[in-house]
Amino acid sequence: MEAFGRIWIIFMSTTYLGILSGHVSAEPCGIRATVARKRYAMYVWTTGFDRHVPGCDVAKFLEWNSKGSCFTHVWDTKAKRDWLWATCNLPGREIDAIFVSDVHHNLKEAYNTGDCATSAIARVKALLTEGHTKVPNLKIYGLYAVSDIDVSEKNLVKYIVHYNDVCATSKNERFDGVATNNEAYAGIKCGNINERLKYLDNLEKIVTEARKQVKGTLLTHYSVSWHWGRCHGKMSNMTWKGKTTDVSRHMIDIFDSIDVQVGYIIYPAISDRMKTAGYDYAMALNKPIYTTVYTNKGSPCQITFFPDDTCRTKGHNETAMFTIFDGFSANGISYAQPCIHYFRGVYSTGVHLGWPIHDATGSSPIVGK
Known part of the structure; x- marks a missing residue:
């Protein structure tokens, strides 16, 4: 009996520690285990393919x-938002950051x-409140994508x-961050150095503006193409703010997080x-870095998981995409987090064999915290 008691104490202590850490491998007495959620990101552009349209x-x-x-x-009605939240809560493939478009004119x-009581603002509040309450630890970024050389x-x-x-009247009604998808740098990456330096100056102003927020900190996120730091097949350094390195690392310095379009x-x-694109550099700075993969149609075919x-x-299906995500560690990028481009591009549409829908029917319950 005494030995049994010691064993039971050890078992209960181990189980308790597992619960605290969010990892439990056993389920004694029918208690459901809490599992660690994934930490994917996902782009949520204004529109997406809708198989429900006749x-x-x-x-x-x-x-x-x-x-x-x-x-x-993709988010102007409750039914569509429920579809989005169910997708974010897909068991084993959970999302904890979304970059949401169509927040320009309503917020402007x-x-x-000075009117915060419009129907447009009510929809924004519904998006934010629902997302923050229905998806554990979700960060919601307002997404801007003018993509001009002046970084408007x-x-x-x-x-x-x-x-x-x-x-916003509560934390749940606030945006967690602002995300920028400006791809104009691709056109000047090997061009005039003054123009490139000015581009970085303008990027930095995004952070300057974000830091003007009084209630909490508005995070900043930026999307880069993997080759922006290269010219004619070689790394291209530039000196900005007294530091000499390639542009991708300058961009990592500027923003709180980045995603890399591989x-x-x-x-x-x-x-x-x-x-x-600076994976090791971001890891050394302990800054989040995402690996962005395309699911929308693109050319050539090897750049996207779109069916072909x-x-x-x-490997043009959801299973192949998830297999790539699961291979991050074996391929030396375990610190990176996956990013899906984009919701209802093909991901979660359910319109094509190999790309199931992750909707609000109860098939995608919240798992873990």
């Missing part, structure tokens, strides 16, 4: 007319008029700051490109 079948999907009737707003109107996104940050400080769906290209049976590079 006539929007796989043939229409493969046509990929993103301006057509099969592409509907509130800034210009820097002039839009004030709308999120104003909304958070004036319109533009490939197999190894070793993915891990090699992450290294080129004719592509010489195989």
